[in-house]
Amino acid sequence: MKTRYSFGGDEHIFVEIDEEMSLEAFFKSLSMTRAISQGNIDGLLEICPANASFQIRYNPDIIAPEDILARIKAIEVEAEQAANKLDTRIIEIPVLYGDPWTYETLMRFRERHQDPEGTDLEYGARINGFSSVEEFIEAHHGSPWFVTMVGFVAGLPFMYQMVDRPRQLEVPKYLTPRTDTPKLTVGHGGCFGCIYSVRGAGGYQMFGVTPMPIYDPDQKVSHLKDFMIFFKPGDIVKFRPVERTEYDQIIEAVESGVFEPKIRNVNFSLAEFKADMDGYNRKLMEILDVSNS
Structure with missing residues (x-):
């Protein structure tokens, strides 16, 4: 599955794990959102998880869009390596x-x-x-x-x-x-x-x-x-x-x-x-x- 990242205005990033619903996509999305919420990212305001995607809201006055995007992509690598257990x-x-x-x-x-x-x-x-x-x-x-x-x-x-x-x-x-x-x-x-x-x-x-x-x-x-x-x-x-x-x-x-x-x-x-x-x-x-x- 190929993750797609896109900016939504000045405060949001949408992360689509896969175009097709699957338990693999759900587990990866769940792993990523949990890691992001525990990542102590300055400027992170909200995380809104969905079935095989999620959206985050951040404060651009605290963290630059490119910086928070880089943090999320790094977390994706860790999520792919994590065991799919829950x-x-x-x-x-x-x-x-x-x-x-x-x-x-x-x-x-x-x-x-x-x-x-x-x-x-x-x-x-x-x-x-x-x-x-x-x-x-x-x-x-x-x-x-x-x-x-x-x-x-x-x-x-x-x-x-x-x-x-x-x-x-x-x-x-x-x-x-x-x-x-x-x-x-x-x-x-x-x-x-x-x-x-x-x-x-x-x-x-x-x-x-x-x-x-x-x-x-x-x-x-x-x-x-x-x-x-x-x-x-x-x-x-x-x-x-x-x-x-x-x-x-x-x-x-x-x-x-x-x-x-x-x-x-x-x-x-x-x-x-x-x-x-x-x-x-x-x-x-x-x-x-x-x-x-």
């Missing part, structure tokens, strides 16, 4: 697929969709070659996902499916964005999954909804008291399908302040994952399935 966490996210709220919403916006006669799940199943919605849902929750970026709106995670490229689910966005999307909708656009942290406009296909809050500016939710945003780049997500009864139980537990997400710490190795994706994913699932006791 101390992170794997998180179980319950999902009510085909829920009534996203269904009501998607039916209101069928004129903006590629397939006005079906649902988003039916459309996703058909264009990905599955014979049923159930098979498509199985493929969606059957493998973990990497959180590669958090943004667009506060707390919204972009997620990249951890399977080889031919098996990755791909679904285009709506032809025209909706003006409404239910809060905590599990969506998909292109090769990326997401969870809408708040209610609002959106263009991703809607597959279901999670009862687990991921953003709370008031920090009243028990698992968000330390920080209002739950996800961070590098998190690994495993979706788990639930029925309406369990969904309602989790909602009640959240409102009562007793719900806690299922989380396990893990050391992820990109090399080991690439050597045996399915076997490595099974090991991740085994770590996640360890009893809470």
Whole structure:
């Protein structure tokens, strides 16, 4: 992959690791942004990471553009030599697929969709070659996902499916964005999954909804008291399908302040994952399935 650097006005540098999304590009971007943030660079103001790129903002009165660019390029060399390992966490996210709220919403916006006669799940199943919605849902929750970026709106995670490229689910966005999307909708656009942290406009296909809050500016939710945003780049997500009864139980537990997400710490190795994706994913699932006791 060939990194491309470009200046944005007088205060920004945009760094594109690769034109095509991949875990290799994400890991390199993550390694670089972490090294830059820890590099004690005078004049560095902000770092904004994305899926396979990032942008920095600096004060040109403190550091010259050419000087900070040279620092970043030196960090790139170090990042390429660094081991592609990451101390992170794997998180179980319950999902009510085909829920009534996203269904009501998607039916209101069928004129903006590629397939006005079906649902988003039916459309996703058909264009990905599955014979049923159930098979498509199985493929969606059957493998973990990497959180590669958090943004667009506060707390919204972009997620990249951890399977080889031919098996990755791909679904285009709506032809025209909706003006409404239910809060905590599990969506998909292109090769990326997401969870809408708040209610609002959106263009991703809607597959279901999670009862687990991921953003709370008031920090009243028990698992968000330390920080209002739950996800961070590098998190690994495993979706788990639930029925309406369990969904309602989790909602009640959240409102009562007793719900806690299922989380396990893990050391992820990109090399080991690439050597045996399915076997490595099974090991991740085994770590996640360890009893809470």
